[in-house]
Amino acid sequence: MTEPANIPSDALTTDVLIRHRREIVDLKQRIKNRRLQVLGLYGTPIVILAALITWAGLKVFVWLHSNTPDAIDNITGFVVFFSGVTFAVQAVAEFSKELSTRRDRKTPVRELKLELSLAEERHVLEARRRTPPPMDRQASYKERLPGEIARLRKESRHYRRIHLFMQWMLFINSAAISAVTAWYDPPQPAKGVLICLGFIVTLITAAAGYFKPRERAFNLQLTADSIEQNATALELGISPYDAVEEKRNLALFATTVEDLRAEQRMREQQLDQPQQGQQGQQEVI
Structure with a gap:
């Protein structure tokens, strides 16, 4: 009679530990995604500024008394345009309530790291409490x-x-x-x-x-x-x-x-x- 009673308990232990592991893996993936989102949001203005400064430096120190080559102008324009569009998309996804589909919108990475630490601690405590023979x-x-x-x-x-x-x-x-x-x-x-x-x-x-x-x-x-x-x-x-x-x-x-x-x-x-x-x-x- 005791063996059938142990089967649900073992199954419950397995399900609980699997759920904790899934939560940990999900939080790690959310941290990676959030880092990429923050990098795209705050990195694109830096790219635009660096492209404009580079173009201005080349104009002043190399082509001060002549026209800048078309290749340099086209490359700078493409970088600025692409980075601007990327920044606009990132900003809408970050700050718009109606259009945003991000799960961790406006969530700091450190808060996700804290949730991960707590999830790992819960997993350790649960595994210790339900440790099999x-x-x-x-x-x-x-x-x-x-x-x-x-x-x-x-x-x-x-x-x-x-x-x-x-x-x-x-x-x-x-x-x-x-x-x-x-x-x-x-x-x-x-x-x-x-x-x-x-x-x-x-x-x-x-x-x-x-x-x-x-x-x-x-x-x-x-x-x-x-x-x-x-x-x-x-x-x-x-x-x-x-x-x-x-x-x-x-x-x-x-x-x-x-x-x-x-x-x-x-x-x-x-x-x-x-x-x-x-x-x-x-x-x-």
Whole structure:
């Protein structure tokens, strides 16, 4: 009799937490929209003033005794006209009660930020009050892992593509340098081409050594494979998740996955450090 009674309570808890999350996401989007609205309302007069000052400065210091080129006049006129129309539309949407459809008309951004802080605080308090048992949280944690694995693999493919692109650029530009050098004798007509190709090779080599996309892709793929291996072992009930109590298996699984994620973050931090700092840290370890 107790299990059916718990189902509505669990469903109510889920609905409440989802409602709080939707409120937080909605407030974040409203803050972004309001910032764009304020920027459009107060930024367009600044653009008009800057365009007029620029045109006047060019007239005084460059074309004082002659007519301003038509291109300059046309560009200045277009900027002033477009900015003026944009400002008029923004002003009507901001101050007109009949024509405005804005949700946060005349609302300061700081007030929306305060509402967001209060919504996040309500979400934390509600989640704390309705916190499910540890076994339920561990089970839900297991269900969220496929998304985390997909994210890690997506980032791994991203860095792998960057690494392959850099390598192909190095191959092509290095071969082009040799081809251009051998084609021209003397290489005077192709000096500019050689300089550009050499600059690209140096830039790509430096970027690959600094950002280390190959190492990042390897670490992300390694973490994703390790998490998936543990998830499969838990699903099949094999070692080390072969205990009789499911509670122990879930606790061990959550601990292992969090250790793997912590190792991944540590490897990312090591890649972001300078080479000397990495060597010093390895010596300390």
